[in-house]
Amino acid sequence: MQVASLPVRSAPLQQEFRAELIAIADWWAAHTVDHEQGGFYGEIDAQNQPVKHASKGIILNARILWFFSEVAQEVDNPVYRNCATRAYDYVIAHFFDNEHGGVYWELNAAGMPINTKKQVYAQAFTIYALCAYYQLTRDEQALAHALECFNLVERYAIDHAHEGYLEAFTREWGVIDDLRLSEKDLNYPKSQNTHLHILEAYTTLYQAHPGAEVKAALRYNIEMFDKYMIDKNTHHLRMFMDLEWKDFSPGYTYGHDIEASWLIAKALESLGDAVYTSKLTPTLISIAQVTVNEAIGEHGQVIDSFDFSTRRTNVDTVWWVQAEALVGFLYAYATTGEEQYYRAAENCWRFIKTYQIDHERGEWFWLSSLNKLNSDSYYKVGFWKCPYHNGRAMMEAIRYLQKSV
Numbered sequence: 001m002q003v004a005s006l007p008v009r010s011a012p013l014q015q016e017f018r019a020e021l022i023a024i025a026d027w028w029a030a031h032t033v034d035h036e037q038g039g040f041y042g043e044i045d046a047q048n049q050p051v052k053h054a055s056k057g058i059i060l061n062a063r064i065l066w067f068f069s070e071v072a073q074e075v076d077n078p079v080y081r082n083c084a085t086r087a088y089d090y091v092i093a094h095f096f097d098n099e100h101g102g103v104y105w106e107l108n109a110a111g112m113p114i115n116t117k118k119q120v121y122a123q124a125f126t127i128y129a130l131c132a133y134y135q136l137t138r139d140e141q142a143l144a145h146a147l148e149c150f151n152l153v154e155r156y157a158i159d160h161a162h163e164g165y166l167e168a169f170t171r172e173w174g175v176i177d178d179l180r181l182s183e184k185d186l187n188y189p190k191s192q193n194t195h196l197h198i199l200e201a202y203t204t205l206y207q208a209h210p211g212a213e214v215k216a217a218l219r220y221n222i223e224m225f226d227k228y229m230i231d232k233n234t235h236h237l238r239m240f241m242d243l244e245w246k247d248f249s250p251g252y253t254y255g256h257d258i259e260a261s262w263l264i265a266k267a268l269e270s271l272g273d274a275v276y277t278s279k280l281t282p283t284l285i286s287i288a289q290v291t292v293n294e295a296i297g298e299h300g301q302v303i304d305s306f307d308f309s310t311r312r313t314n315v316d317t318v319w320w321v322q323a324e325a326l327v328g329f330l331y332a333y334a335t336t337g338e339e340q341y342y343r344a345a346e347n348c349w350r351f352i353k354t355y356q357i358d359h360e361r362g363e364w365f366w367l368s369s370l371n372k373l374n375s376d377s378y379y380k381v382g383f384w385k386c387p388y389h390n391g392r393a394m395m396e397a398i399r400y401l402q403k404s405v
Helices: 011-031 058-074 078-095 120-137 140-156 192-208 212-229 254-271 274-294 319-336 339-356 388-401
Strands: 113-115 251-253 305-307 312-314
Touching: 011 058, 011 078, 011 339, 011 388, 058 078, 058 120, 058 388, 078 120, 120 140, 120 192, 140 192, 140 212, 192 212, 192 254, 212 254, 212 274, 251 254, 254 274, 254 305, 254 319, 274 319, 274 339, 319 339, 319 388
Parallel strands: none
Antiparallel strands: 251 305, 305 312
């Protein structure tokens, strides 16, 4: 189906997304720089007050590096470039393990390692961020660091017996008992979440360094989703799996579903295999369709999850889920031209503007203002609250609206 004048039709939305992108970037530049101990604060509360003793996680710092590297390419503001360089310098100086390679999981507020495990998810986000910084600056050392992390992941994390990537290792890249990303995750050796962000990292690495090894690894990651993680019956993503890919998912998580749909599509675009793209695209659109069918709340938001054990939905509205849904629906619309996806994206954005953005203090609430638990009980910046999901959503939404079918 051909869509007439998609960029013209969507011009007001594009302007809103760009304005919100700048608002996000300005807030992070103004509130998060740690002038006393270096880098960026590890936590800022809902009232925009820094928690100066908070630890500093690699996920927050890699995502800050990624975000400012990307936004500095979109918006001509030297403040953003300076923030990207600050983040890069801090990650290289404090998070990199010069003895065993890769990046630590967590530092104290002063920048000393307090958790040295090698979470593969963290290596992936570091690759992703370093590639963005390389694309901004053309600093060959940044690309060299990204390739170093890539080689470590390929050397240690692949399960050669059963395929896929393992979750975590000790500092020395040995076996570790606790594989979890966080306390709420299940302790299984393979997860969709880690695979998704390896995929994302390799998508960008192949753009920055289009070599044969990276191309093969990118294809391998796409195949892992195609073979093991996309449930072709339900078009949900399997979340936690054992070594032999037996599924132990506790339910569906709609944010990860819709995020996977467009990230796999972007990986296919980077790979450049038209035949494989044509084969897999209907499956990716089906994932978006299932999200529309099952996960839309009464205000146009996307609800959090469905639990198998209780047979109940969790209707909390989380900031990152709304961000990923916005992009996923626009991907589906740009690919198919079907109006239902454009309407879903419009409704999701209306919800974000009304309930998710903190118009008084800036940035986005962790939980929307509709949720029974007040958003003020959650931090505005922290180990898992970064400018990555919402900032990326603004940039990707603009790009999809600029595409025609």
